[in-house]
Amino acid sequence: MKIKGNLIDDANRLSSWVGKNCCTWKGVGCSHKTDHIVKLDLRNPIPTAVGTLLSGQLSPSLLNLNHLHYLDLSMNNMQISISLGYLKSLRYLDLSWSIFDATIPHNLGNLSRLQYLNLSNSGLSSPIPVTLGRLTSLTVLDLSSNYFNDSMLYSLCNLSSLVHIDLSDTSLRGAIPHCLGNLASLSILRLSANYLQGPILSEMGNMTQLTELDLSLNAFEGEIPNSMRNLCNLCVLDLPDNKFTRKLSTSVGSPFGCIHNSLEDLSLSSNELSGGLPNHLGEFKNLERLVIGWNSFYGPLPSSLRTLSYLRVLDAGYNQLNGSIAISLGQLSKLEYLDLSNNSFVGTVCELHFAKLKSLYELTYYHPMTSLTFLVLSNNHLTGVIPVSLCKAKNIAVIDFSNNQLLGKIPPCLGQLNQLSVLDLTNNSLYGEIPSSLGSLQSLNSLHLRNNKFFGKLPLSLQNLTHLFTIDLGENVFTDNIPPWIRYNLTNLRFFSLQSNNFYGDIPPQLCYLQDLQLLNLAQNNIMGNIPRCFANFTAMVAVDSVFDFKLYNYYDVSATYEENILDSMKGRELEYTKTLKFLVSMDLSNNGIVGEIPEELMDLSGLLNLNLSGNHLKGRIPNNIGQFTQLESLDLSRNKLSGPIPPSLSSLRYLSYLNMSFNNLSGRIPTGNQLRTLDDPSIYIGNDDGLCGAPLNSCLDDKSSDGDHKHGDHKHGDEGKVADETDFLWFYAGIGPGFSVGFLGVCGTLNFKKSWRYAYFQFIENNYNWISVTIAIKFAQLRRKFNKGKFGG
Known part of the structure; x- marks a missing residue:
């Protein structure tokens, strides 16, 4: 109970910690024989959600749990300053994403039974202590994403039981010590994104149990040693972004040894490798990913590549390859990504080259492949129109032309693409009305048309898109009512933005049936009427379903990717949400002509992170129960006609970091306490006819009279x-x-x-x-x- 008392638990995760039988508490495990506590698992169940963090100081009473075998406090915001080295029974310790005093405690070396240690992403900055070399039972060590700035890999050489080492992104310097090659049990070694240099040691060929070796983003140089071909269990070899030189034919590409039986992922891009590609690359029968772009390879593509029947990614762009592209390349039926750009190939490329490439990402304006499934050409400077020939790609699932300079209209024939799941045309110069034929896209999940010049009304056929969870039509010139038919079939909608258009009329109460809605952005239109009280029905704005699948399309870590995204204005800035999109809960009705009072029912949406009602004609008082917005980070009620005092419950909003109450008719004392003490800019209360007093404005009269x-x-x-x-x-x-x-x-x-x-x-x-x-x-x-x-x- 002392542990619970020291922690701040906003999400009430420790609510079961009552009574004397601690073995029934959530996160606590006991021995069936002795009833001693042997396990304490308090990791954050939703890693990126601020509201579920446990914070505060870790109580020293934890050290009384002498029989503890398993301790996981990861993904929280705890201050860890106690000496965990006294928990000598520990076998599993995960403190990743915690807060230390910048050093790894030296007494962790006393945990002689420890088998698993994870201190990644914990802000550590001191050298790796040599005492870690005493953890002889350790099998997994993850210290990634810290800042050690040293070459203390020597301290790991005696840990002969290690199976997994991850020291990526830790600012390690120097060379890999020879003794590291003695770790014969090692299966995974990740040293990427450091400042390591020198050659890869031939001793690494002794690590015969290695399945993954990642040395990317360093400054290694010289040849890839011949001994690597003896790593019979190696599946992943990632060596991109180094300074390796010379040829492949005498190292990894050698037909001798056994590496060709196991290797599935070979990445050598962005080095200084040269010479021809060895024909025996075709011996890597299990290879799924071959990335050799941005080198100086020359000569033709080896004809033996046609035998790589599992190959999904082939990236040989930005080399000096030449000759013709063999038609036999079209036999790679599982190929999904092909980049041969910026070479010196000659001859003709026809549809026979791609006849069997059922999943290939590719684009040609004149000979489109009917098997095309994935098209991402975003963030370029493409001009011209969307080619009508694209409509022949009947299997296409993703079209992303966002952030280009395309002109013209949406081809109506795109409505024939029955497999299309994503259509993203954001940030172009397209114009015209939305073709009614798009209503035939029965598989469409995501429709992004933001920041173009589309106009007119929304076609009624869009109500047939029953699988839509994102509609972003912001920053266009649509002139229409908000369609009431949206309630009938678009029940899966989660993100709905009509921002910066000419939509008019009242907010239809039919919107209230969209119970999964997490983002509603109707800002900067001509909307009138009241805020519907039934907005309280947006249950996803009370508790977000973080398990929802946002369909990240990612083709084996190459450039062909699509990730669901949305733009939203929060804290006075427009932000793009991608990886954290599933946790975004926002309502923006700003800069319209909305009248009436703020409904008290709106306060039931306790999961809101952002509420912006500014620039309307709202009147009356701010609801007293505004403190129910327990997750709120941004609140803007400025430029309305609100009156009366600011409710004291506003001070209970623990996460509030942006507030604007300016230009209303508010009066009385400004509440204080918690986050409001940090919001000390007087401008957030300006324009209330001197009706407000107290910090950060002038003192109230009763304060002055007391002095x-x-x-x-x-x-x-x-x-x-x-x-x-x-x-x-x-x-x-x-x-x-x-x-x-x-x-x-x-x-x-x-x-x-x-x-x-x-x-x-x-x-x-x-x-x-x-x-x-x-x-x-x-x-x-x-x-x-x-x-x-x-x-x-x-």
Whole structure:
């Protein structure tokens, strides 16, 4: 119970920790023989969710659990400063994503029975202590994503039981020590993203149990040693982004040895390798991924590649390969990604080359492959129109042309692509109406048309897209009512954005039937009427279903990827959400003509991270139960007609980091406490006709009256201060005229002669307009109060 008492548990994860029988508590495991606690598992069940973190100081009473074998505190926000080296029965210890005092505790070396140790992503920055070399029972060691900045790999050489080492992204320097080759039991070795250098030692060929070797993103050089071909169990060999030189034919590509029987993933891209590709690459019968781009290989593609029947990825782009591309390449029926770009191939490429490539990612405007399934050409400078010939790719599942410069209309024949799951045309210059034929895309999950020039009404046929979970039509010129038919068939909708269009009319109550909705963005339209009280039916805005599959399309870690994404404005900025999208819960109704009061029922949406109702005509009081928004990080109610006091419950919003209550008719004392103490910018309360008081604005009258006696006792000093204030006041106004003239002529004169400065200046003004206008308003309000004070004698 002392452990629970020291922790902050906002999600009530430790609610079962009551009573005396601790063996029934969630996360606690006991021995069936002795009833001693042998297991404590408090890892965060939703790693990226802030609301489920356990935080606070780890209690020293944990050290009383002498029989503890298993301890997992990972993915939380705990301060760990106790000496866990005293838990000498520990066999499993996972403290990843925790907070240490920057060093690995030296007494961890006392845990002689420890078999599993994970301290990854914990902000460690001191050298790896040599005492870790005493953990002779250790089989798994993961210290990745820390900052050790040393070459203390020597301390691991005596840990002969190690099976798994992950020291990637730890700023290790120097060379791999020879003694590391003595770890004969090692199966996985990950040293990527460091500053290691020198050659790969031939002793690494002694690690015959290796199944994965990742040395990518370092500064290794020289040849790949011949001894590597003896690694009979090696499945993954990742050596990209180093400085390896010379040829493949005498090392990995050698037909001698046994590596060709096991290897499934070979990545050698972005090195300085040269020479021809050895014909015996075809001996790697189990190879699924061959990535050799960005080297200096020359000559033809080996004809033996046609025998790699499991090959899914072939990336040989950016080399000096030449000759013709053999038609036999078309026999690779499982190939999904092919990049032969930026070479010197000659001859003709026809459909016979791709006849059997059923899953291939490829694009040609003139000879499209009917087997095309995945097309991602985002973030380029493509121009022209969407080719009508693309409509012949009947098996295509993903089309992503986002972030290009495409023109023209959406070809109506795209509605024939029955397998299409994703259509992303975001950020182009496409125009016209949405073709009604898109309503035939029965498999469509995700429709992104943001930031184009589409106009007109939404076709009624879109109601047939029953599998949609994302609709993003923001930043276009649509003019329509919000379609009420959305409730009938689009019940799976989770992300719905019509931001920055010309939608008008009331918010249809039919929206309330979208119980899975996590994001609703209707900002910057011409919407009228009240906020429906039934918005409380958005159950996904109360508790997010984080198990939902957002369909990440990723083809074997190559450039052909598509990941579901959405743009949303939060905390005054527009942010793109991808990997954290499943946790986004947001409602933005800002900059419309919405009237009435804020419904109290809206406060039931306790999972909201962002609520923006600014720039409307809302009136009445802020609901007293606004403190129910327990996860809220951003709240903007500015530029309305809200009145009355700010509810005290606002101070209970523990995660609130952005607040704007400006330009309303609010009055009374500003609540204090918790996060509100950090929100000390007066501009977030400006424009309430001086009705608000308290920090960060002026003190309230009752605060001043309580100091009256003290001020009366210092009357003489107060008079002197008043004279000084009045003198400063007069000198201030006397200097305004000359100062303004000199400053204006100096700045404008300079801008007149320096064109680039003039552009930079006005761009700065444009980007900071809101901050400047609010700051000026605050200063003028202060001057007005000071003037009145001087004029009327306080």
